[in-house]
Amino acid sequence: MAVIVGHLGQFASGLVLTVEVTLLSLAAGLLLAVPVALLREARHPALWIPAYGYTFYFRGTPLLVQLFLCYYGAGQFRDQLEAAGLWVWFREPYFCALLTLALNTGAYTAEIFRGGIRGVPRGEIEAARACGMSGILLYRRIVLPKAFRLALPAYSNEVVFLLQSTSLVSIITLMDLTGVARVLIARTFMVYEIFIFIGALYLALTYFVLWVFRCVEWRLSAHMRQAPEA
Amino acid sequence: MRGILTFACAAALGLAALTFGPGEAGAQQMKKVKIGTEGAYAPFNFIDANKQLQGFDVEIAKALCAAAKYDCEFVVQDWDGIIPGLVAKKYDAIIASMSITEERKKVVDFTERYYKTPARFVRKSGSKIEITDAGLKGKKVGVQRATIHENFLNDKYAKIVEVRSYATQDEANLDMVSGRIDLLLADSVVLSEGFLKTAQGKGFEFVGPDFVDQKWFGDGAGIAVRKGDKDLREALNKAIRQIRTDGTYKKINDKYFTFDAYGK
Structure with a gap:
């Protein structure tokens, strides 16, 4: 217990990094996921094949391998990356962690959204078309809002998975919550105490995320609840 | 039903422990000792192209086992889990260039050093x-x-x-x-x-x-054993002294280094 109290500052900085990496890669992944989901639904092969290849790779390989590839793999191609002006980015473990996590969660989120888009009832689309909507307007007003609502429960899972996946970034030298824990364990050998403590922190974060999603879902489903009796 | 099953299992395990407890088996043949090492710390311990453990630590470990008449088996374990692994009895000793420090001594016992380098x-x-x-x-x-x-x-x-x-x-x-x-x-x-x-x-x-x-x-690299495992520690200490005096240590040392790794 004294160990945990004595290093609260380090745990706090680890927690900040964990939350930061989660939020940033989540935002980037989300921005990426919407266009990829739409491309996946496109009819022209030049559109859906690249999107399919992307989700196929990132969902089909372990995140740990992707992290190693981005970090140590990039290290081997320093000269080429330097020539392309990209080395300043790839030399930072923080950038590699964000890039890999964003691409990874982007692929999963794209598939979740695609499911959402597929789930929009045909009748609603036909009704919209009957009103004269087409193309972008149809997607913006009818398909996407409905798809988001349908995808939300699955997406909340993805957010939780991502939060927990960030524990892997300590392997490329980042001092996130897990990284801090491992350094402290190395000094104190209090494996159970420290891992149980950070486990509890992850648990609290996870339930906070789930609570936020429950609030959002509650708001978005107002039309499905019975009106309160006057 | 569940309770009876659990009880039966516990009883069976207890019986097994009685029959195959340590000491009894060791009396007839060489005592089995599991050695934990890392396998990613060349030239002290590493895994070669043929997936064999090699290195100074590994050869010293084999020499010590021969001197102490132990039947040794190596277990490869990542470094940051190597002490928890020992405590959790995944192996009985760590021979992996582990420095003898005060912090570690709170958790494990050490033999004398078997080398010391800055x-x-x-x-x-x-x-x-x-x-x-x-x-x-x-x-x-x-x-x-x-x-x-x-x-x-x-x-x-x-x-x-x-x-x-x-x-x-x-x-x-x-x-x-x-x-x-x-x-x-x-x-x-x-x-x-x-x-x-x-x-x-x-x-x-x-x-x-x-x-x-x-x-x-600390005081150089030693062999970590579980706290209170006095028999193993003393046997290994004796073995270290033995290979230092009978020339086995020098033979292994000279294969890897141009100086005496034992230090002063």
Whole structure:
């Protein structure tokens, strides 16, 4: 217990990094996921094949391998990356962690959204078309809002998975919550105490995320609840 | 029903423990001892192209087992879990270049040392980084996680340098080559044999003094056993003395080093 109290500052900085990496890669992944989901639904092969290849790779390989590839793999191609002006980015473990996590969660989120888009009832689309909507307007007003609502429960899972996946970034030298824990364990050998403590922190974060999603879902489903009796 | 089943299992396990308890089996044949090592710390312990464990630690371990008449089996375990693994009885002793330090002594018992080498920094040749507070300012230093070198850096230089901790020394070396970090800090022999003398380590050099402060670097590398495992510790101590005197140690030493790794 004294160990945990004595290093609260380090745990706090680890927690900040964990939350930061989660939020940033989540935002980037989300921005990426919407266009990829739409491309996946496109009819022209030049559109859906690249999107399919992307989700196929990132969902089909372990995140740990992707992290190693981005970090140590990039290290081997320093000269080429330097020539392309990209080395300043790839030399930072923080950038590699964000890039890999964003691409990874982007692929999963794209598939979740695609499911959402597929789930929009045909009748609603036909009704919209009957009103004269087409193309972008149809997607913006009818398909996407409905798809988001349908995808939300699955997406909340993805957010939780991502939060927990960030524990892997300590392997490329980042001092996130897990990284801090491992350094402290190395000094104190209090494996159970420290891992149980950070486990509890992850648990609290996870339930906070789930609570936020429950609030959002509650708001978005107002039309499905019975009106309160006057 | 569930309760009865649990009870039956517990009873069966208890019976098995009675029948196959330690000591009884050892009386007839050589005592089995499991040795934990890392396998990623050349030239002390590493896995060669044929997936065999090799290195100074491994050969010393085999010699010690022969001297103590133990039937030894190696278990490979990642470094930062190597002490928890010992405590959890995944193996009985750690022979993996583990330095004898006060912090570790709180958790495990150590034999006498079987070698002692100083720690040093490595820089890129011509990078002109000096090992002074001013020279180290803002530099990124790579070090292996959960090592005495990491503790030393964090205690002495955490405010000056940026410490990057790696799971294995190999990964730290990789990042040194790719230029992500400016310096490496590790055992001098590991750096010279496992890095500087390899093709990878061309263009890098030692810089700064030998670090041997007892507070961080302890009393050299010893063999860790579980707390209170006195029999094993004493047997290994005897074996260390025996291979030092009968020339086995020197034979292994000379295969790897041009100096006596046992130190003074």
